[in-house]
Amino acid sequence: MGNKVQKSSFDQKLVDKLMEETGLEREVIIAWRKQFLMACPSGKMGRKDFYKFYRSLRVESDDKVKEIANFVFTAFDRDSNGKIDFNEFLCCYAITSLGTM
Numbered sequence: 001m002g003n004k005v006q007k008s009s010f011d012q013k014l015v016d017k018l019m020e021e022t023g024l025e026r027e028v029i030i031a032w033r034k035q036f037l038m039a040c041p042s043g044k045m046g047r048k049d050f051y052k053f054y055r056s057l058r059v060e061s062d063d064k065v066k067e068i069a070n071f072v073f074t075a076f077d078r079d080s081n082g083k084i085d086f087n088e089f090l091c092c093y094a095i096t097s098l099g100t101m
Helices: 002-022 026-039 046-059 062-076 087-096
Strands: none
Touching: 002 046, 002 062, 002 087, 026 087, 046 062, 062 087
């Protein structure tokens, strides 16, 4: 029970931090998190899964999206572990698609 409270508290702090970093509303961040976790239940997305997910968000040609996705993945895999977590994803999406941050 105590762990659940800590997790909620952590999530709240994380949402607050992401709101500050991206300029997105709380509800938008929560909705994006749900989408991200539906696409990647582990909470970590490799390059191939990132491309598939990112492709579904973009309207450019496949070649252009692949080029952008490769660049974005490399640039925003902040800890260089070959995976992008939700925080990294949301920040990269805010910059590349919304022009915020």
